[in-house]
Amino acid sequence: MILTILVPILALVAGVFGGKLLNSKNTKDFEAEAQKKADDILKNAEFSAENLKKDKMLEAKENFIRLKAEFEEETQSKKAILIENEQKLREKERTLQQQAEQQRTTEQEIHSARQSIQSKEENLRKKNEEADKKRAEAEEMLANQISQLERISNLSAAEAREQLMDALKAEAESKASSLVKQAIEEAKLTATKEAKKVVIETIQRTAAENAIENCVSVFNIESDDVKGKIIGREGRNIRALEAATGVEFIVDDTPEAIIISGFDPVRREIARLSLHRLVQDGRIHPARIEEVVNKTRKNIEDEIVEIGEKTVIDLGIHGLHPELIKMVGRMRFRSSYGQNLLQHSREVAKLCSTMAAELGLNVKLAKRAGLLHDIGKVWPDEPELPHAILGMELAQKYKEHPEVCNAIGAHHDEVEMTSMISPIIQVCDAISGSRPGARREMMESYMKRLKELEELATSFDGVQKCYAIQAGRELRILVDSENVSDEKASNLSFDISQKIEKEMQYPGQIKVTVIREMRAVNFAK
Structure with missing residues (x-):
């Protein structure tokens, strides 16, 4: 195909060259040169055609190899799928054979079980028939015996049964009465002894401190020169202190000490802390005194909360309402008949937990009720209610356990006791208050x-x-x-x-x- 295209081209080229060389003197040289050029072009065309042929053959071979590889790969994939499907079919066939075998085995077992049940039912039916026969014979014999007994005793069966039941009932009542009487007598003999034993063991296992409550606090100073600053010019500083705190400051010849006198422990504590801050600061004048006293009064409220939290943590009491915790801390600055109220409440809580453990009762509730039993004494409003009733109402308000509320309200017999821990709280309160040196009636009446x-x-x-x-x-x-x-x-x-x-x-x-x-x-x- 290439040669057919090249021949006209070569002829055209030869004609052009021939036309130009007609005027040449040497026509033979021109023809020879044209022939040579035509031969060169022909050779180049043949060489190009040969190369093009080789490229096409290589390309065709590569396409063939690629198609062959794709065909073999597709064949292998289909073969693998066929093998996998064949394995699945064999596995299903094996599973079906196993299921058929199991079904045959199950059917055999059901058949054998059915036969066994039928045989057992037959045996049971025979036994029931024999039992019915024996029951009928027994009933007949019983009827004969009853008729003979009625003929001998001149009593019917119902009358004889009633007489027998009356006799047995009278005998049982007599025995029960004697047993109850014996149990009551034993309880009377042992109850007092056991109660004393529990109380004594509880007291022995609870360490208590003698309450020493007074109306003065001692403030120690480094030197007597500070006394002049505290008194101030013409006594203005000490008057400002007394007016702001509500207590009396006694500055006498006692070396390195100032006496703070007042019946209210909170006021004395505020006065002591305020004086401590003023002495440390060195600036002591009426305006500064009022500022420090007001700050100290606020800090005392925070300290009360800390004391309450420390108390409940020490006693292992959890989930107490924040307001009740604050009241527990306020007990630290109250007294009851000369006995510190917080110390008394802690002591009652420990006594209650020990006694409840001895009696097998709820230790946590007993300890909780022991700590809160005098909570009504620190309510700031002081309504016209007994402190036990007020404490019970406060405990109910802050969602305490009903047994705890009853124990608080009943520890002075204001309400009826409905819980087992209520008498324990009452007893432990009496134990804590009746120890030698615990209380002083004169101090309570004085305050x-x-x-x-x-x-x-x-x-x-x-x-x-x-x-x-x-x-x-x-x-x-x-x-x-x-x-x-x-x-x-x-x-x-x-x-x-x-x-x-x-x-x-x-x-x-x-x-x-x-x-x-x-x-x-x-x-x-």
């Missing part, structure tokens, strides 16, 4: 008298603060200077003194001091 004295003074209009100091011999009253004039302050002092004389019983005399202070405060900005 009650001072509280009544303060409440009487605060009932008058215009009174801001009121403090009973000097063991109740002086009543110091701070009034509102805007609402109370000097004349009214004098009348107020007289009216309070007259009301104290009419409504209270007290030894000696009480000095009523009304303080009206005018302050003008401005800020330079």
Whole structure:
């Protein structure tokens, strides 16, 4: 095909060259040269055609090899699929054979079981028939015996049965009565002994401290030079301290010590901490004193919460409401008949847990009720309710267990005991309070008298603060200077003194001091 294309081209080229060389002098040379060029072109064309042929043959061979490989790969894949399908068919055939074998075995077992059941049913039917025969014979014999007994005793079967039951009932009642009487007598003999044993073991296993509650706190100082700063010029610092804290500061010849006197432990603690901060700071003047006292009063509230949390952690009590924890901490600054209330409550809780363990009762509930039994004594509002009833209502308010609530309310017999731990709380409260040195009645009545004295003074209009100091011999009253004039302050002092004389019983005399202070405060900005 290539040659057929090249021949006309060569002829055209030869004609062109021939036309140009017609005018040449040497026509033969031109023809020879043209022939040579034509031969060269022909050779080149043949060589190109040969190369093109080889390339096409190689390309065709490569296509053939590729198609062959693809065919063999596809064949192998189909072969593998066929082999896999054949294996699956064989596996299914084997499974079907096994299932058929199992089915044949099951059918044989069912057939054998059915035969066994049929044989057992036949045996059972025969036994039932024999039992029916024997039962009929027995009933016939029993009827004969009953008829003979009725003929002999002249009584029917129902009458004889009633007489026998009456006799057995009378005998059983007699024996039961004697057993109950014997059990009651044994219980009376052993109950007191066992109760004393449990109480004694509980007391022996609980370590208790003697309560020492007083009305003074001692503040130690490094040198007596500090006393002058505390007193201040013309006594203004110590007067500001007493007015802000409500306690009496006794600065005498006692070396390196200042006595803080007051019946309220919270006030004494606030006064002690405030004085400690003032001495450390060195700046002691009325304005600074009031600032430090107010900060200390707030810090005491945080300390009360910490004391409550530490107490419940030490006793292993969990899930107590935050308000109850705060009341437990407030017990640290209250006393009951001269006995520290928190120490008393901790002691009762330990006694209750020990006694409950001895009696096999719930130790956790007993310990919880023991700690909270006097919680009504620290309620700040002090309503006209017994502290046991108030404590029970507080426990109910904060979702305590019903047994705990009943134990709190019943430990002074204000409500009926409905729980087993209630008498335990009552007994342990009596044990803690009756130890030698635990309580002092005079201290309780003394503190009650001072509280009544303060409440009487605060009932008058215009009174801001009121403090009973000097063991109740002086009543110091701070009034509102805007609402109370000097004349009214004098009348107020007289009216309070007259009301104290009419409504209270007290030894000696009480000095009523009304303080009206005018302050003008401005800020330079």
